[in-house]
Amino acid sequence: MGRKRTKSGKIRLAEVAELAGVSPITASRFFRNPEALSVAKRTRVESAAKELGYVPNLAARALASQRTEVIGVLIPSLTNNVFSDVLRGIYDASEGSRYSIQLSNTRYSILQEEKLLRLFLAQKPAGLIVTGIDQTTESRAMLEAADCPIVQIMEIGPDPVDMMIGFSHYDAARAAVAHLFEQGRRRIGFVGARMDPRVQRRLDGYVSAMKDAGLFEQRLVVTTATPTSVTLGGALFTDLLAREPDLDAVFCANDDLALGVLFECRRREIAVPDQIAIVGFNDLEFMASAVPTLTSVRTNRYEMGRTAATMLIEAIDGRRPEQAVLDLGFKVIERQSSTSRHSDSRPSTSGAGAANKMVALPSSHD
Amino acid sequence: MGRKRTKSGKIRLAEVAELAGVSPITASRFFRNPEALSVAKRTRVESAAKELGYVPNLAARALASQRTEVIGVLIPSLTNNVFSDVLRGIYDASEGSRYSIQLSNTRYSILQEEKLLRLFLAQKPAGLIVTGIDQTTESRAMLEAADCPIVQIMEIGPDPVDMMIGFSHYDAARAAVAHLFEQGRRRIGFVGARMDPRVQRRLDGYVSAMKDAGLFEQRLVVTTATPTSVTLGGALFTDLLAREPDLDAVFCANDDLALGVLFECRRREIAVPDQIAIVGFNDLEFMASAVPTLTSVRTNRYEMGRTAATMLIEAIDGRRPEQAVLDLGFKVIERQSSTSRHSDSRPSTSGAGAANKMVALPSSHD
DNA sequence: GTCGTTGCTGGTAGCGCTGTCAACGTTCCT
DNA sequence: AGGAACGTTGACAGCGCTACCAGCAACGAC
Structure with a gap:
C-alpha cells in the first residue's frame, strides 16, 4: 500500500479518495451532497472514510468554501x-x-x-x-x-x-396589570432592575395600562440599573413601600425580584396576597412552589x-x-400571590400547578 | 427586505502589508508576536490595520498553522x-x-x-x-x-x-454535617437529586460524617435521578418526613432543593430552624435573602x-x-436556617449577610 | 445523424495565512 | 579588524479543501 500521508499521520480527503479509487473532489462531494454521486462510488467512499476514520478538516473547508x-x-x-x-x-x-x-x-x-x-x-x-x-x-x-x-x-x-x-413585552406587561385590575388591585407598583430594552418595554406596558385606568403615578415605579437579584427585589420593594405605603400590588419585571419581594413581605409580616399581591415575569420553575405560589407571566424561552x-x-x-x-405569545399564570385575596394563603398541601387559570394572549405589536 | 449580497470588500493581510509598506509575513507577525517587529514597522502595520478595518481570517490561520x-x-x-x-x-x-x-x-x-x-x-x-x-x-x-x-x-x-x-465535595459535605452537629442536630436527613458524581461524593461525605458520629441510617437519605428543582425539594422532603418524623435537620445537595424544603416547611408550618434546620449547597444568591436566611456551603464557581x-x-x-x-476550597456560610434554634427566625430587618460566621476549609483530598 | 441535455466525474487553481529558512544589517566580542 | 551573534525582514511553499469549469458517456429530440 503506497498510500502517502501527512507526517502527522492524519487522514486527509486525498487518502480516502485513493482508497475508494475516486478523485478527491468526488470524495469531497460525498460529504456535502451524497445524492450527486452514483450509488457505487457513494458506498465506496463511505466505507473508505469509515475504514480510515476520516474526520474533515473544518478550517480547510471554511477557507476553500x-x-x-x-x-x-x-x-x-x-x-x-x-x-x-x-x-x-x-x-x-x-x-x-x-x-x-x-x-x-x-x-x-x-x-x-x-x-x-x-x-x-x-x-x-x-x-x-x-x-x-x-x-x-x-x-x-x-x-x-x-x-x-x-x-x-x-x-x-x-x-x-x-x-x-x-x-x-409591552402586551405581556399590560396583561399582567389587567389581571391585577381584575383582582381589584388599584395601587400597583412596578419594580424593575437592569432596565434593558425588554424590561423597558414591560415598564411601558405597565405605564400605559395604569394610565388607561387613570391610576398611574410616577412614584409607583422603582427601577435601577443594577443587575437583578432576589436581594435587590427586597430592597426595591422597601423603597417602593416607603414612597407608597398604600400599595396593594407589585408587578415585578422578573421572577427573582418577585421572590425578593415575597421574602421582604414575610420579613415585614405583610400578608400576601391579602395586603399586597405579587406578580412576576418569566415564570421560572420556583414560582410554582413558593408559599404562597407566585403569579407570573410565562414566556416560552x-x-x-x-x-x-x-x-x-x-x-x-x-x-x-x-x-x-x-x-410565541405569553400566558399569565395566575397563582395564589395575586388571586385568593381572602382565602388561605398557606394551604397545607402544595398549590403548585393546582387549577391555575391560564390566560393566553397572542401579543399584538405595531 | 431581501438579503442582499454585498461585494465583500475583503481586507486581507496582503492589503494591510501593502498599505504599511511591509511584506505580508511581517504584517502577519505583528498580529502574533508584535515584539518581534521594530517599533517603526509595528506602528505602521498597526495603523494600516486599523485604517482598513482588518480582521484576520481564522480559517486560513488555522489551516496554515x-x-x-x-x-x-x-x-x-x-x-x-x-x-x-x-x-x-x-x-x-x-x-x-x-x-x-x-x-x-x-x-x-x-x-x-x-x-x-x-x-x-x-x-x-x-x-x-x-x-x-x-x-x-x-x-x-x-x-x-x-x-x-x-x-x-x-x-x-x-x-x-x-x-x-x-x-x-466530600469534605464540603462533611463540613456541612459537622456544622449541624455543632448546632446540636442529630437526626440529619440528606436530600439529593440527579445523582451525578459530585452529588454522589457529597452524599458519601454526609454518610461518612454521620457514621463517624454513629448516627447514620439509610432511611435518612432520599435521592432521585430526576433533574433538580425547587418543587422537587419539597417533594423529596415530604418523603423524608414520612420516613423519619423525628428529623431535626436536612442537608440538601443543592440550594434549589433547600429552597423547596424551606417552602414545604412553611406550607406544613414547620418552624425553621426551631424544628428543622436546613443547609443547602453552592450558596446561590437567593440563600441570603430567604426568610429565614438559608445556610449553605459556598463554592467559588x-x-x-x-x-x-x-x-x-x-x-x-x-x-x-x-x-x-x-x-479552591469552600465555606460553610452559617445563616438563620441552621443556627438560631431558639431565637427569632423572622427578624424585622434583613439578616442577609449580617455577621455570618464563615468557616473556611481547604478541602483535603487523597 | 447531429445537436442538445442530463448525470456524473475529474483537473486546475486557488482560499488567506503561516512555517521555514535564508538574507540582510547591526552590534558585540575576541 | 574579522567574525559571531543577534535582531529584523522577506521569499517561498504549502496547509486540506472546494469552486469552477471542462470532459465524457448515455440518452433523447429533431
Missing part, C-alpha cells in the same frame, strides 16, 4: 436564567445538524454587540442569532448587509432584519431558542420558513 | 445555575485573549462526553476544559494522548490528566471558571502554572 458552519449567537447575559433556557433550546436544535454554535456575551451593551457583530461577520458565519431589536445603526447596517440568514430573538417588532421570534435555531438552519439550507416573524 | 485558537469546554448542563457561573468565568477570562470558546453539553452522560471529546479533538483545539474526574476509559485515553493543555474543573481528585481546579480558563491559556502560551492542581 469561503463560509463556515458556525452559527453566531449574541446574548446579553450568561447569568440570567432566561438566557440559559434560550441557549439550551439553541444548543438542542443545533445538535445533530452540522452547525456549531459560537456564543458571545454582549453584557447588555449595544456597543459591545456591534463590536462582536463585526468580529462574527468577518468570519462569515452560516447564520446569526441576535437578541432583541435595539441594535446600533451601524450594527443594523451590518446585519442588513450580511449574506447569511439572521434571527432576532426575545421580542418582536415592526421591522425585522430577516427573521424574528419572540413576543410583545426554551421554545424560542429551539425554534430560532431550527428556523435559522432551515433558512441556511435554503428552506425559508413561510413565516419570517413568529410571535 | 495547523492549530486552532479554540478552547473546547464540556459541561454537563446549561440549565444548572452552577454551570452558568462557571461559564461566565470561562468566557470572562477568554475575553481579550485570542482564544474563543466552543461549548458543548454532555447532559450528564459520560458516553456523550466521549463522543463530543472525539469531535473536539479532531479539530485540534488549543486547549480543553472538561467537567469532573469521571471520564470513560476511552475518554481518559484520548485526553492523555491529546497534545493540548487540559483542565478538569468542578472537583479535585488524585489523578489529574493535566491540570485540575475544584474542591472536595465563577472563580473556578475564570481560573481554569486563565490557567489553560497560560499553559497554551507555554507558561505552565507552578501548581497543576488547585483546590
Whole structure:
C-alpha cells in the first residue's frame, strides 16, 4: 500500500479518495451532497472514510468554501436564567445538524454587540442569532448587509432584519396589570432592575395600562440599573413601600425580584396576597412552589431558542420558513400571590400547578 | 427586505502589508508576536490595520498553522445555575485573549462526553476544559494522548490528566454535617437529586460524617435521578418526613432543593430552624435573602471558571502554572436556617449577610 | 445523424495565512 | 579588524479543501 500521508499521520480527503479509487473532489462531494454521486462510488467512499476514520478538516473547508458552519449567537447575559433556557433550546436544535454554535456575551451593551457583530461577520458565519431589536445603526447596517440568514430573538417588532421570534413585552406587561385590575388591585407598583430594552418595554406596558385606568403615578415605579437579584427585589420593594405605603400590588419585571419581594413581605409580616399581591415575569420553575405560589407571566424561552435555531438552519439550507416573524405569545399564570385575596394563603398541601387559570394572549405589536 | 449580497470588500493581510509598506509575513507577525517587529514597522502595520478595518481570517490561520485558537469546554448542563457561573468565568477570562470558546453539553452522560471529546479533538483545539474526574476509559485515553493543555474543573481528585481546579465535595459535605452537629442536630436527613458524581461524593461525605458520629441510617437519605428543582425539594422532603418524623435537620445537595424544603416547611408550618434546620449547597444568591436566611456551603464557581480558563491559556502560551492542581476550597456560610434554634427566625430587618460566621476549609483530598 | 441535455466525474487553481529558512544589517566580542 | 551573534525582514511553499469549469458517456429530440 503506497498510500502517502501527512507526517502527522492524519487522514486527509486525498487518502480516502485513493482508497475508494475516486478523485478527491468526488470524495469531497460525498460529504456535502451524497445524492450527486452514483450509488457505487457513494458506498465506496463511505466505507473508505469509515475504514480510515476520516474526520474533515473544518478550517480547510471554511477557507476553500469561503463560509463556515458556525452559527453566531449574541446574548446579553450568561447569568440570567432566561438566557440559559434560550441557549439550551439553541444548543438542542443545533445538535445533530452540522452547525456549531459560537456564543458571545454582549453584557447588555449595544456597543459591545456591534463590536462582536463585526468580529462574527468577518468570519462569515452560516447564520446569526441576535437578541432583541435595539441594535446600533451601524450594527443594523451590518446585519442588513450580511449574506447569511439572521434571527432576532426575545421580542418582536415592526421591522425585522430577516427573521424574528419572540413576543410583545409591552402586551405581556399590560396583561399582567389587567389581571391585577381584575383582582381589584388599584395601587400597583412596578419594580424593575437592569432596565434593558425588554424590561423597558414591560415598564411601558405597565405605564400605559395604569394610565388607561387613570391610576398611574410616577412614584409607583422603582427601577435601577443594577443587575437583578432576589436581594435587590427586597430592597426595591422597601423603597417602593416607603414612597407608597398604600400599595396593594407589585408587578415585578422578573421572577427573582418577585421572590425578593415575597421574602421582604414575610420579613415585614405583610400578608400576601391579602395586603399586597405579587406578580412576576418569566415564570421560572420556583414560582410554582413558593408559599404562597407566585403569579407570573410565562414566556416560552426554551421554545424560542429551539425554534430560532431550527428556523435559522432551515433558512441556511435554503428552506425559508413561510413565516419570517413568529410571535410565541405569553400566558399569565395566575397563582395564589395575586388571586385568593381572602382565602388561605398557606394551604397545607402544595398549590403548585393546582387549577391555575391560564390566560393566553397572542401579543399584538405595531 | 431581501438579503442582499454585498461585494465583500475583503481586507486581507496582503492589503494591510501593502498599505504599511511591509511584506505580508511581517504584517502577519505583528498580529502574533508584535515584539518581534521594530517599533517603526509595528506602528505602521498597526495603523494600516486599523485604517482598513482588518480582521484576520481564522480559517486560513488555522489551516496554515495547523492549530486552532479554540478552547473546547464540556459541561454537563446549561440549565444548572452552577454551570452558568462557571461559564461566565470561562468566557470572562477568554475575553481579550485570542482564544474563543466552543461549548458543548454532555447532559450528564459520560458516553456523550466521549463522543463530543472525539469531535473536539479532531479539530485540534488549543486547549480543553472538561467537567469532573469521571471520564470513560476511552475518554481518559484520548485526553492523555491529546497534545493540548487540559483542565478538569468542578472537583479535585488524585489523578489529574493535566491540570485540575475544584474542591472536595466530600469534605464540603462533611463540613456541612459537622456544622449541624455543632448546632446540636442529630437526626440529619440528606436530600439529593440527579445523582451525578459530585452529588454522589457529597452524599458519601454526609454518610461518612454521620457514621463517624454513629448516627447514620439509610432511611435518612432520599435521592432521585430526576433533574433538580425547587418543587422537587419539597417533594423529596415530604418523603423524608414520612420516613423519619423525628428529623431535626436536612442537608440538601443543592440550594434549589433547600429552597423547596424551606417552602414545604412553611406550607406544613414547620418552624425553621426551631424544628428543622436546613443547609443547602453552592450558596446561590437567593440563600441570603430567604426568610429565614438559608445556610449553605459556598463554592467559588465563577472563580473556578475564570481560573481554569486563565490557567489553560497560560499553559497554551507555554507558561505552565507552578501548581497543576488547585483546590479552591469552600465555606460553610452559617445563616438563620441552621443556627438560631431558639431565637427569632423572622427578624424585622434583613439578616442577609449580617455577621455570618464563615468557616473556611481547604478541602483535603487523597 | 447531429445537436442538445442530463448525470456524473475529474483537473486546475486557488482560499488567506503561516512555517521555514535564508538574507540582510547591526552590534558585540575576541 | 574579522567574525559571531543577534535582531529584523522577506521569499517561498504549502496547509486540506472546494469552486469552477471542462470532459465524457448515455440518452433523447429533431
